[in-house]
Amino acid sequence: QKPTVVITGASSGVGLYAAKALAKRGWYVVMACRDLDKAQKAAQTVEIPQGSYTLIQIDLGSLQSVRDFVRVFRARGLTLDALVCNAAIYMPLLKEPLRSPEGYELTMTTNHLGHFLLCNLMLEDLKKSSYRDRRLVILGTVTHNPDELGGKIPPQPNLGNLEGFAEGFKEPISMIDGKAFEPVKAYKDSKVCNILTMRELHRRYHESTDITFSSLYPGCVADTPLFRNHYPLFQKIFPWFQKNITGGYVSQELAGERVAQVVADPEYRQSGAYWSWGNRQKKNGKSFVQQVSPQARDDERGVRMWDLSAQLVRPM
Numbered sequence: 001q002k003p004t005v006v007i008t009g010a011s012s013g014v015g016l017y018a019a020k021a022l023a024k025r026g027w028y029v030v031m032a033c034r035d036l037d038k039a040q041k042a043a044q045t046v047e048i049p050q051g052s053y054t055l056i057q058i059d060l061g062s063l064q065s066v067r068d069f070v071r072v073f074r075a076r077g078l079t080l081d082a083l084v085c086n087a088a089i090y091m092p093l094l095k096e097p098l099r100s101p102e103g104y105e106l107t108m109t110t111n112h113l114g115h116f117l118l119c120n121l122m123l124e125d126l127k128k129s130s131y132r133d134r135r136l137v138i139l140g141t142v143t144h145n146p147d148e149l150g151g152k153i154p155p156q157p158n159l160g161n162l163e164g165f166a167e168g169f170k171e172p173i174s175m176i177d178g179k180a181f182e183p184v185k186a187y188k189d190s191k192v193c194n195i196l197t198m199r200e201l202h203r204r205y206h207e208s209t210d211i212t213f214s215s216l217y218p219g220c221v222a223d224t225p226l227f228r229n230h231y232p233l234f235q236k237i238f239p240w241f242q243k244n245i246t247g248g249y250v251s252q253e254l255a256g257e258r259v260a261q262v263v264a265d266p267e268y269r270q271s272g273a274y275w276s277w278g279n280r281q282k283k284n285g286k287s288f289v290q291q292v293s294p295q296a297r298d299d300e301r302g303v304r305m306w307d308l309s310a311q312l313v314r315p316m
């Protein structure tokens with residue numbers, strides 16, 4: 001029997017190509033997507049073989065939808081051998097925050113809180129699986145880390161003391177640190193939370209469950225639709241800049257392949273690791289375990305993030 005992987009946001013970009021790469025490796029892929037028609041078409045376009053995938057609806061920007069997803073997944077009698085938290089939104093031009101049905105700022109909800117809840121619920125499914133090598137992988141990014149070249153461009157992420165979470169994260173609050181709304185920072189903050197979540201999962205559950213928890217920076221995938229909400233000119237220049245100036249550019253195929261490696265290949269069975277192929281893509285460049293940013297490796301902050309996120313995702 002094929003091992004089963006759930007991939008969130010598999011309707012485009014890195015998630016779509018990760019689905020394709022894992023199907024090719026013999027995995028059964030559950031594409032967890034908000035728009036099933038779009039996901040179905042995308043799967044056909046990149047020729048993921050029929051019979052190697054299924055679709056289940058999820059809107060990570062709604063905590064109720066995350067719960068519904070898990071219910072449907074279980075009702076269909078599926079087992080879970082790996083989970084990939086990949087979906088994300090990036091909305092750099094927003095002037096005012098968008099809100100989830102719960103009233104939380106939407107970028108942080110979609111990228112972090114929705115996945116935080118999903119990981120906590122689906123940990124039970126992973127525990128039940130008898131697969132020999134279960135993994136939970138969360139997508140990271142270089143922009144989470146101001147110590148890296150790619151992370152130096154302002155606004156830099158800063159969780160502060162998570163004042164915004166502590167105060168309930170609803171109107172008028174829109175940022176985790178309780179400060180003024182800044183959509184680019186909201187994205188970067190959410191990616192710091194993604195890495196903290198991975199590290200806390202590792203610290204809390206690796207020893208007792210033998211599940212591998214890890215993250216990766218797949219490289220700069222400058223032509224995914226992630227940048228669809230940016231200025232059109234940016235969407236033209238950014239891939240060119242990454243290809244010719246920084247050398248950080250990777251194709252969607254390669255990024256998907258890297259995710260598949262971290263999910264399935266024996267070399268990547270290292271829990272708590274953050275994998276990178278570096279900022280400049282060299283031919284046949286090798287991956288390595290990279291240190292994450294000071295805030296993303298701050299265990300105390302990790303515990304606070306965990307406790308406050310758990311409060312925010314609690315059913316109301």
Ligand code: NDP
Nearest residue numbers: 009011012013014059060061087088139141221224225226
């Ligand atoms: P895309 O925009 O191409 O893909 C994002 C996916 O997330 C889409 O399938 C999208 O669905 C889905 N999604 C968005 N909102 C929701 C929601 N509310 N519920 C369910 N699914 C949702 O971006 P990328 O492929 O570039 O990004 C994927 C991951 O890779 C992200 O975690 C990103 O942070 C990370 N990453 C990307 C880099 C890059 O350079 N592109 C670099 C480093 C990391 P829909 O198709 O319906 O919009």
